[in-house]
Amino acid sequence: MSEHRSTARHRRPGKFLAVGLPLALTTAGVLVYGTDVVPQQASAATTAAAPAWATATADGFASVDALGQNGTYGGRDGRTVTVRTQADLEKYATAAEPYVIVVAGTITMNPVGKEIKVASDKTIVGSGTSGHIVGGGFFLGQGVHNVIIRNLTIRDAYQGVWNDKDHDYDAIQMDGAHHVWIDHNDLRNMADGLIDVRKDSTYVTVSWNKLSQNNKTFGIGWTENVTTDITIHHNWFRETEQRNPSTDNAAHAHLYNNFLEDVAGTSINSSYGNYSRGGTRMVLENSYFQGMRNPVVKDATATIVQRGNVFSGTSGRNESGGTAFDPKAYYSYTLDSAANVPSLLKSGTGPRSTIGTTAAASAEVSTKAAAATTLTVAKDGSGQYRTVQAAVNAVPANNASRVVISIKPGTYRETVKVPSNKPHVTFQGTGGSRKDTVIVHNNAAGTRKPDGSGTYGTSGSATVAVEADDFQARNLTISNDFDEGANQSLSGHQAVALRTAADKVFLDGVIVEGDQDTLLLDTAAKDRLGRVYVTNSYVVGNVDFIFGRATAVIDRSVITLKKRWDGTSAGYVTAPSTAANRKGILIANSTVGGAVSDRTFYLGRPWHAGGDASLDPQTTVRNTSLSAAVRTTPWTDMSGFSWKDDRFAEYKNTGSGSGAASSNRPHLTDAQAADQEVADWLAGWTPTAS
Numbered sequence: 001m002s003e004h005r006s007t008a009r010h011r012r013p014g015k016f017l018a019v020g021l022p023l024a025l026t027t028a029g030v031l032v033y034g035t036d037v038v039p040q041q042a043s044a045a046t047t048a049a050a051p052a053w054a055t056a057t058a059d060g061f062a063s064v065d066a067l068g069q070n071g072t073y074g075g076r077d078g079r080t081v082t083v084r085t086q087a088d089l090e091k092y093a094t095a096a097e098p099y100v101i102v103v104a105g106t107i108t109m110n111p112v113g114k115e116i117k118v119a120s121d122k123t124i125v126g127s128g129t130s131g132h133i134v135g136g137g138f139f140l141g142q143g144v145h146n147v148i149i150r151n152l153t154i155r156d157a158y159q160g161v162w163n164d165k166d167h168d169y170d171a172i173q174m175d176g177a178h179h180v181w182i183d184h185n186d187l188r189n190m191a192d193g194l195i196d197v198r199k200d201s202t203y204v205t206v207s208w209n210k211l212s213q214n215n216k217t218f219g220i221g222w223t224e225n226v227t228t229d230i231t232i233h234h235n236w237f238r239e240t241e242q243r244n245p246s247t248d249n250a251a252h253a254h255l256y257n258n259f260l261e262d263v264a265g266t267s268i269n270s271s272y273g274n275y276s277r278g279g280t281r282m283v284l285e286n287s288y289f290q291g292m293r294n295p296v297v298k299d300a301t302a303t304i305v306q307r308g309n310v311f312s313g314t315s316g317r318n319e320s321g322g323t324a325f326d327p328k329a330y331y332s333y334t335l336d337s338a339a340n341v342p343s344l345l346k347s348g349t350g351p352r353s354t355i356g357t358t359a360a361a362s363a364e365v366s367t368k369a370a371a372a373t374t375l376t377v378a379k380d381g382s383g384q385y386r387t388v389q390a391a392v393n394a395v396p397a398n399n400a401s402r403v404v405i406s407i408k409p410g411t412y413r414e415t416v417k418v419p420s421n422k423p424h425v426t427f428q429g430t431g432g433s434r435k436d437t438v439i440v441h442n443n444a445a446g447t448r449k450p451d452g453s454g455t456y457g458t459s460g461s462a463t464v465a466v467e468a469d470d471f472q473a474r475n476l477t478i479s480n481d482f483d484e485g486a487n488q489s490l491s492g493h494q495a496v497a498l499r500t501a502a503d504k505v506f507l508d509g510v511i512v513e514g515d516q517d518t519l520l521l522d523t524a525a526k527d528r529l530g531r532v533y534v535t536n537s538y539v540v541g542n543v544d545f546i547f548g549r550a551t552a553v554i555d556r557s558v559i560t561l562k563k564r565w566d567g568t569s570a571g572y573v574t575a576p577s578t579a580a581n582r583k584g585i586l587i588a589n590s591t592v593g594g595a596v597s598d599r600t601f602y603l604g605r606p607w608h609a610g611g612d613a614s615l616d617p618q619t620t621v622r623n624t625s626l627s628a629a630v631r632t633t634p635w636t637d638m639s640g641f642s643w644k645d646d647r648f649a650e651y652k653n654t655g656s657g658s659g660a661a662s663s664n665r666p667h668l669t670d671a672q673a674a675d676q677e678v679a680d681w682l683a684g685w686t687p688t689a690s
Contacts, residue, residue, distance in 0.1 A: 053125060053355045054080060054100050058148065058181035060205035060231025060254065063331055067145070067203065072179040074123030074148030075100040082127070086110065093118045093138070102127050102356050103152060105400045109136025113157055113169035113191065120144050126151040126185075127356040129470065130400040130424070136169065137190070142176035142199075151355040153186040154194075162215055167191035174201040182206045186350040189213040193243070197230060198222040202251075205231045210350040212238040213268070221248025226279040233257050233333070236345040239268040244292075249278040254327045255287065257336050259345040262291040263527060269293065272317070276302040281324040283307075288341040289314050296320065310338040343581050346529050347683035353470070353504070354686060373403045379410035388416045388427070388439060395422045402690050404428055407476060409436035415443065420467040420502070420524065426690065429476030434511050437476040439464055444482045445517075446492025455492060458517055462499035467524065472506040472690065480514040484565035496520045500550065505532040506687040513540035515562065521550035526579055533678075533687045540594075544575035547607060549615075551583045553681045554590055561594030561601050561629050569597035569629070574604035575638065576617040584618030584647065586681050592657070593627030603634040606646040611639070618647035620668070620676050626657030633664040651676070 057063065058072035065071060078098030083089045084105040092099045098121035105127075114136040118124070124138070125131070125148070133154045140147055149172060157169035169191035172182060176199045187194040187209060194211050197204055197220045211217055217240040220228060228250040237244045237260045244260055247253045255274060262270040272294040276282040278301060286308040289295040294316035298304045303322025311318060327333065336344060375391040376383035383406075385391040391405045402424045409431035416439060418425055429437030441463040443456050459465075464478050482495035494517040501522040512519050518541035523530030530550040539546055540560040546552075563569050573592065578584030585604075592603075603626075606617035634650070634657075635643040650658075651668040661667035668676060 053150070054123065056148075056150075058179075058183075058205045059333065060207065060233065060331060061203050061229040061252065062179055062181045062205035062231070064203055064229070067178050069145050069179045069203070072146055072148060072181045072203070072205070074098075074146060074181070075121055076123065078121065083107075089124075090116050093122055093124060095119060098122065100125065103131035103133070105130055106132040106134060106398065108134045109157075112136065112159075113167060115139035115170060115173060117141060118144060118147055121146045123148040123150070124152065125356040126153065126351050128353045129153075129351045131351070131356065132400060133171075137171040137173070139170075140172075140174040140177035140180060140201075144174075144177040145179045147177065147179070148181045148183070149185065150181070150183045151185065151351045153188075153351060155186070155188045155190070157190045159191045161191075164191045164215075170194070170196050172196070173198065174204070175199040177201045179203045180205075182209060184208045184350060184352055184355065186210045187212075187214075192216060193219050195219075195245075196222075197228060200225055200227040202228045202230070204228070205233075206235060207231075208234045208349050210236045210238070211240060212236075213240075215241045217241070217243045218245035219243045219248075220245055220250055220253070221278065223249055225249065226251050228253070229330075230254070231327075231331075234336075234345060234349065235259070236349045237261065237273075239263055239266055240270065241268055242271045243275070244270070244273045246275040247277060247280045247282060250280045250282070252325055252327075252330070253280055253282040254285075255282065256285040256333070257338070257341055257345075258287040259341050260287065260289045260292050260295065261342070262293065264291060272297050274304075276304045278302060281322075283324045283327055284309060284320075286335045286338040286341070288312070288338050290342065294318075308335070308338050310341075343683075347531070347685075352684070353688070373401070374406055375403065376406045376408070377412075378408040379412060380408075383408060387414050388412055389414055392416060392418055392422065392425070395425060397421045399424060402426060406430055407437050407439075411438045411440060413440055415441050415463055415465075417465045418468045418471060420469075423469045423471070425468060425471055427473040427476060429474065431475070434475045434509055435477055438479060439476065440479040440481055442480060442482045443495065444487070444490065444492055445494040446487075446490040447482075458492070458494040458496060459499055459520060459522070461494060461517075462496040462520065464498045466498070466500045466505060467502055469502045470504045471500070471502060472508070473510050474508040474689070475510070477511040477513065479511075480518065482515070484515060500532055501530065503528070503530050504685055504687070505530070506689075507532070507534040507537055508687075508689060509536045510534075511538045511540070513538070514545065515541055515565065516543040516545065517541075517547060518545035519547070521546065521548040521552040521585070523549055529582070531682060531685055533682060535687075542571035544572050544605075544607070546573060546585060547575035547577070549577040549579060549582075549584075549609070551578075551681055551683075552585050553678050554585070554587045555678055556588075557590045559587065559590060559592045561592070561596045561627075563596055569600035571596075571600070572602045572605050572636070574619045575607040576604065576619050577607040577609040577612075577615055578618045578647070580614060580616040582616075582618075583681050585620070586676065586678065587619070587621045587624055588678055589623050591625045591627075592621075593625070593629060593655075596629045598628040599631050601629045602631055602636045603650075604643075604648055605636045605638040606641050606643050606648075607638055608641045613641075616646055620647075620649050620651065621653060622651035622668070622673065622676065624653050625655040626653050628656040630657030632659055634659075635664075
């Protein structure tokens with residue numbers, strides 16, 4: 001194998017998303033509850049003629065000038081086309097000329113297992129999170145080069161046989177290709193490999209992908225030649241059994257900042273992690289291995305140089321030895337801290353909502369992206385549906401694009417659930433005020449279910465329950481008007497107005513009101529990320545009324561403290577139940593106050609749900625005006641857990657309820673506060689109204 005490689009121009013795809021305050025405001029104006037005055041948004045920036053994703057180039061070995069190819073840039077020199085059908089995708093992917101192909105919906109392959117034969121000079125990119133390839137994938141044959149596959153979900157060719165010998169259905173397979181970049185995809189549940197880099201394929205970079213629910217996950221080799229040069233960085237392997245990856249006869253395999261996670265209690269168990277086979281020379285840096293069996297394995301003929309890796313709860317073989325190579329002789333790169341890899345990759349891998357979305361898609365293709373579907377709800381019968389739930393029921397399962405449920409003014413006394421298989425739903429009130437459109441009900445934790453099967457419990461009491469990702473709501477009120485005074489004999493007065501158990505939930509210009517446990521910000525599972533961004537809104541309650549384990553931001557909003565049912569003043573604003581190594585609740589640039597007595601409300605207490613001592617609850621309140629209702633010692637213990645053992649802090653708050661730093665009132669330093677901005681909570685997601 002020749003060693004004369006030129007140094008490449010380097011770009012780092014993991015950092016291409018600009019992160020800042022999601023909705024930049026011209027002023028820090030004050031919200032006024034009665035008149036719905038909110039801060040004005042700054043005007044949008046002018047869109048560039050060519051979006052960054054269409055001209056992006058690879059890093060790692062895919063960036064190296066070799067074999068007559070000057071790095072990997074895909075179809076940037078060709079037209080941009082948008083496709084929604086298998087026929088159109090195949091037409092442009094197999095064409096001789098370059099194309100940027102935007103997949104703007106779910107394409108189900110026919111027959112199952114079909115792999116479209118991609119030609120050279122192509123970028124295939126999902127439009128936001130809507131680009132799905134189901135039941136098939138892509139094949140890059142001998143000599144195919146300069147191909148980028150980004151921001152897609154490729155899934156579900158699995159045929160029900162775990163160690164399937166009969167169905168070679170891969171998400172992405174290469175046989176003799178070169179200069180390929182696979183970036184920010186969600187690859188899962190295929191009959192064979194998620195990625196197969198075979199038969200001397202080389203100059204490949206695989207970055208920022210989520211690979212999950214698979215047996216033979218990522219194989220490299222199938223050749224006697226020691227040829228392949230490959231970079232594998234910032235990928236999350238989760239619930240994958242083998243080939244994570246298996247690297248056979250690779251001349252240069254550089255693996256860094258990957259997260260390999262074997263999740264306890266699931267049906268899929270790892271047999272091994274990174275495997276260096278044959279004549280492979282591997283450099284393995286700053287990766288994180290959680291619970292993996294045999295995390296690092298090498299053959300006697302292979303080499304592995306390990307640097308800076310973290311192993312937590314692993315068992316079995318963990319091997320290294322021999323000499324490898326210096327990756328920086330081929331390209332430049334920057335390592336992230338291994339300790340930060342799990343949180344970084346859980347939030348940063350997979351399709352991005354801002355990649356592949358543009359108004360510049362070619363008008364020459366008849367299958368352009370359609371506008372969002374709108375369903376109308378009107379209590380008086382003037383809309384398509386009389387109830388909000390009926391409109392939700394009409395959203396097709398696994399919808400790939402935005403559905404706006406436009407709700408006319410009125411009071412809708414009902415419970416509403418948006419199930420997990422109905423993402424990209426927006427609730428939009430159409431009145432002049434957010435108080436004109438109200439969704440309300442009065443279940444509590446102790447309320448008996450109509451079928452006599454028991455009580456609702458706290459989470460089941462929600463007026464609106466959102467379990468679907470990418471949900472938005474604006475210009476309406478969600479309320480729980482359970483009457484505590486009239487139900488003193490009832491056990492369980494927790495009464496949730498809104499429960500979210502999803503990722504990328506955006507609440508803009510809403511009122512969420514109740515008494516105890518008003519706003520439950522949860523996640524789909526303890527190990528799942530659930531980001532929520534609340535802005536220009538009001539949250540009203542008295543006891544633990546912003547609570548849960550989500551990574552949640554309350555920004556530029558009013559938190560209204562409310563007296564108890566008997567007229568007394570006593571309460572707690574937040575009760576986070578944050579998982580360790582996650583961010584919890586951030587209240588920023590807001591106001592906390594209400595018609596209650598002075599020094600009667602805590603800012604928060606640690607909720608170790610179910611007595612789970614592994615949790616690490618977090619609330620940060622910063623740059624916020626605190627009324628005199630806030631106690632001078634604003635944090636307190638809960639259920640035997642001390643708040644001092646968890647994460648509670650303030651930074652640069654103002655108002656009569658603010659106070660100087662002390663052992664009972666911790667403040668962030670400037671350096672700490674720099675890592676606790678809104679953008680840090682959102683971790684690469686920029687909420688955008690749609």
